[in-house]
Amino acid sequence: MSLKRIYTITGMVIAALVLGVVLVTSWYTVDESDQAVIITFGKVEEAVQEPGLHFKLPWPIQHVEKLSKETFSLHIGTDDQKGKMKRAREDSKMITGDENIVIADLVVQWKITNPKKYLFHSENPKEILYDATSASLRSIIGSSKIDDALTSGKVEIEAGVRELLTTLIEKYDIGISILAVKLQDVELPNEDVRSAFTAVTDARETMNTKKNEAEKYRNKRLNEATGEKDAIILKATGEKAARIERARGDVAVFNKLYEEYQKSPAVTKERLILETLEQVLPNAEIYIMNDDGNTMKYFPIRPLENEAPKTEAPKEEEKGAQQNE
Known part of the structure; x- marks a missing residue:
């Protein structure tokens, strides 16, 4: 075999290898979970995010670095x-x-x-x-x-x-x-420290629970006291209004009596005395008496008042009989 033929075969082999490298390294794929970076002679190009088949210049001009998109x-x-x-x-x-x-x-x-x-x-x-x-x-x-x-x-x-x-x-x-x-x-x-801290935490929770219960009881008693206070105030206000109205009525009655007293003082005075005695002694017996020094004569009023209705009844019956005749 001649030297020329050897060179020819060697060149064809090298060309085939170069062509294979070019074909193999000119294409790359990016999965959906990946992202790629193209590097051209050490210079970083923009990242490729879209999945699929992509073209690049063959190695060693460009090569690809792939990174995951996952978390x-x-x-x-x-x-x-x-x-x-x-x-x-x-x-x-x-x-x-x-x-x-x-x-x-x-x-x-x-x-x-x-x-x-x-x-x-x-x-x-x-x-x-x-x-x-x-x-x-x-x-x-x-x-x-x-x-x-x-x-x-x-x-x-x-x-x-x-x-x-x-x-x-x-x-x-x-x-x-x-x-x-x-x-x-x-x-x-460690376990000892954890146990001690757990005890402290439990004590703090118990303290907070007691505080909450005390605060709840305080609020309850405060609401009850507030209600009682409001009730007392309302009662006192009502009593105040009633007394004011009663006082106004008494003033009106007094003014009316005073007018009557100015017109006839003696009669008004006697009437007031009798009304006062009637209020003070409502069940007392009343007598009209005459004392001449020897024999006391009196005229009972209460028995006559009690007998008055009985004496009036026959008169009404007699009137009815006369009308029938």
Whole structure:
């Protein structure tokens, strides 16, 4: 075989290899769950978000980096080992604002929103995210009291961690967006401390219950006293109005009597005396008496008053008989 033929065959083989490389590396596919970045001689082009088959210049002119669109989870305080979550004690220990040690577990949901920045703005964006999350959690826990961290303050802690973490990630500009922050659990470091804190919490709950019961009883008694006060005021107001009207009536009667007294003083005086005696002694016997020094003569009034109706009845019967005749 001649040298020329060898060169020819070698050239054809190289050309075939180059053509194969060009054909193989000029096309790429993007899945629905992926996003791609095209790099031309080290220069990053715009990201490709649409799924399907796409064309590019062959390698080594251009090459493609693919990243997932899915949502990732970052765990603080636990490790994912073979699908099972295991607590990382040292990683989750932190100090509260009132200098107590707690163990906090946190989960951060995040995704890649800018593949270009994720690939080339930092060497290890996942490590940056982890450190920023840990720093944010420790900062918020460090400014919170242990009671808030263990009981009712978890929502505020979650909100504070998310706000601080989002600010840090935007500042670092690594192409990541924070979707959610969930504080899984906050507890004390050992059983003795947990038991003591549980006892304190139970005592505090009992205290609050007693306070609520006392406040309820106070409100009940206060409402009853208010009702009694209002009733007394209404009764006194009614009595006041009645006495005023009664006084006005007495004044009117007095004025009328005074007018009569001015007209005939003697008669009015005698009538007032008789009416007063009638009111003071309603059942007293009345006699008209005449004493000449020897024999007392009297004229009984009450018996005559009692007999008057009996004497009038026959007169009415006699009148009826006369009419019949």
